[in-house]
Amino acid sequence: MTRFSRRRFIAMSAATLAAGRASAAGREVAYWRGQALGARAEIAVCGISQAEAASLFDGLELELSRIESLFSLYRTDSALAQLNRDQILRNPDPAMLHLLSEARAVFTATEGAFDPTVQPLFDLHARAFGEGRRVGADEVQHARRRVGFQHVSLSPQAIRFQRGGMALTLNGIAQGYATDRLASLLKSAGLRHILVNAGEIRALGDGQGQGWRVSIPGGRTVTLKDHAIATSDVVGTLVDPAAGIGHIFDPRRDAQLTSGPASICHDSAAIADAASTAAVLMSPSERDLLRPLGAKIVGSAGIRS
Incomplete structure (x- = not known):
């Protein structure tokens, strides 16, 4: 079957991604970019250097691999593929x-x-x-x-x-689940100012001091703090x-x-x-x-x- 990726409309704002490590609040920002369930994934973590974040990001990649092994429609060895194939x-x-x-x-x-x-x-x-x-x-x-x-x-x-x-x-919920899991793992590591985009976005803390700004359809931006958003x-x-x-x-x-796109926020990205x-x-x-x-x-x- 031809693979159709689910297009996402929410993205970290260019201003956030271009900010670099320096910020008005004096916090360093570490970034990770990759793939999650067929979507582009990005993570920004305040208060930690890129070098310090390297081992954390390695752990997140392992978690994403585990999530793919469960919920991917396109991996023939995933649990979801097995369920669809065997009906149990x-x-x-x-x-x-x-x-x-x-x-x-x-x-x-x-x-x-x-x-x-x-x-x-x-x-x-x-x-x-x-x-x-x-x-x-x-x-x-x-x-x-x-x-x-x-x-x-x-x-x-x-x-x-x-x-x-x-x-x-599970394309309508699994990317939100992945976002929640990555945010939870980073929070458990003691980090408090996090933006995770694994197909959906979840923001923890206030970013660089004024919340995390993300863009949504129609050229609008919203500022998130301790919320998730999906479109x-x-x-x-x-x-x-x-x-x-x-x-x-x-x-x-x-x-x-x-009816056009719908953007919803909740405490949970899933x-x-x-x-x-x-x-x-x-x-x-x-x-x-x-x-x-x-x-x-x-x-x-x-x-x-």
């Missing part, structure tokens, strides 16, 4: 259960707008595009019969699909460019909304990631369902723009 994953890693439990919470709160079992729809359209043909309505309905997170059972003994031919994608857009990546089919599929209806994925599929009134999760549309209290 026995004795799953606790991290897999944790992430799927968080996904289930967002699935329930959004009344199914966020549903990681939409992978059969993605596969159908990607395959048809590769074959140079349009997808038929009967094919879509057949794929939809294999969608529904309520048909996935979770337990420490096994994760099991209860309908044949189901498949999961999704249905047409951010096109699975079928000829038909204008985006990479985020609505599990509840056939038509794809074109929840922000999943909530933004749901938000682009929801009407304005349906977005009220995000409030019990603590997810906020950018511009709400707690974020300065």
